[in-house]
Amino acid sequence: MRSSNSSVSKGHRGRPGYSREDIIRAAVREFTNHGYEATSMGRVAKNLGITKSALYHHVNSKEEILELSVKKALDALETVVERAVADESPARDRLRLLVRRSVKVLCDDPASVALLLRLRGNSEAELEAVARRRQLTRQTVAIIAQAQYEKSIRHDFNQVLLGRMVYGLVNSVADWYRVDGRFSPDEVAEAVEAMLFEGMSV
Amino acid sequence: MRSSNSSVSKGHRGRPGYSREDIIRAAVREFTNHGYEATSMGRVAKNLGITKSALYHHVNSKEEILELSVKKALDALETVVERAVADESPARDRLRLLVRRSVKVLCDDPASVALLLRLRGNSEAELEAVARRRQLTRQTVAIIAQAQYEKSIRHDFNQVLLGRMVYGLVNSVADWYRVDGRFSPDEVAEAVEAMLFEGMSV
Structure with missing residues (x-):
């Protein structure tokens, strides 16, 4: 899931190493595995090995x-x-x-x-x-x-x-x-x- | 969803008019429409027009x-x-x-x-x-x-x-x-x- 140049090309809001698209893909995979309702943003952050506040640098909400x-x-x-x-x-x-x-x-x-x-x-x-x-x-x-x-x-x-x-x-x-x-x-x-x-x- | 003879044939635990099977079918339909996680037993009871405690005469839990x-x-x-x-x-x-x-x-x-x-x-x-x-x-x-x-x-x-x-x-x-x-x-x-x-x- 890591894309080497993403922090340069499009990850300006977030932590180097994860682009916004990486984050979205990882979250969607969690939704698929455990259900959208049952997946918290905390769980998404944990799976990516980042903090919840780092996650919110990339996206505004689960709905987004x-x-x-x-x-x-x-x-x-x-x-x-x-x-x-x-x-x-x-x-x-x-x-x-x-x-x-x-x-x-x-x-x-x-x-x-x-x-x-x-x-x-x-x-x-x-x-x-x-x-x-x-x-x-x-x-x-x-x-x-x-x-x-x-x-x-x-x-x-x-x-x-x-x-x-x-x-x-x-x-x-x-x-x-x-x-x-x-x-x-x-x-x-x-x-x-x-x-x-x-x-x-x- | 009402089965006329269900209270006689198999609804001995519950309210006359709804068999256990009626209850289960109605609940499963709710799960389908709104998702299992998002459906509460309260909602199932309300849709059937019965109280939550009447619902629990028929079934022990959502899991059941x-x-x-x-x-x-x-x-x-x-x-x-x-x-x-x-x-x-x-x-x-x-x-x-x-x-x-x-x-x-x-x-x-x-x-x-x-x-x-x-x-x-x-x-x-x-x-x-x-x-x-x-x-x-x-x-x-x-x-x-x-x-x-x-x-x-x-x-x-x-x-x-x-x-x-x-x-x-x-x-x-x-x-x-x-x-x-x-x-x-x-x-x-x-x-x-x-x-x-x-x-x-x-």
């Missing part, structure tokens, strides 16, 4: 960490979906790219996406994030409906149900993917895309 | 509700997996049945399964549940490996990765399925099975 982290995940996912919406290729191709790129966003920062997926709308900021998340689903369901209309994907299931399953499988990666684990982002993205489009059967 | 609910989900899922293990048909057929039946268990009580999936091993009982959950995955991965060996499912992806995806899609149903919603359990089970084995492509 949640918001920044979720915003980052949403920004990245929205970029993916907007590209798929704007593209002019057949809907099925756009959907395949959307799936592949979304999985890569997820593998890059699974903890932030996991946090996003668990939001329940308990605050103004959470409600806004939930609304943005729903918009992603709506846009994706529209591409699915278009692909069904183009007869390039099965139409024996309702587009909303297909959308649930597409995001069900894509998002599930956030629950188990380890950035330093045995599977590369490309490998997982390829596998999820293959499962959703071709399935397991030979 | 969690344990009973998760145990019920695990018992049902284990029955499904054990049948698939014991069956003598080809591995791919057993895997299809396992998927279909697991989704039905999930649609029957999505909140309990969602609770099970979010356990982090914060207590002895949670650790035991997590161990049982892992055992389900291991047994399923063994069936997947067997189906790959029988060349009836694709073997270009590692069996562990396939296992992650099978449970990723199956379990995702717990996050969105509504018992009184627009999709029947059979419809969802069929769709999940079709996606995992044939995919969306036509």
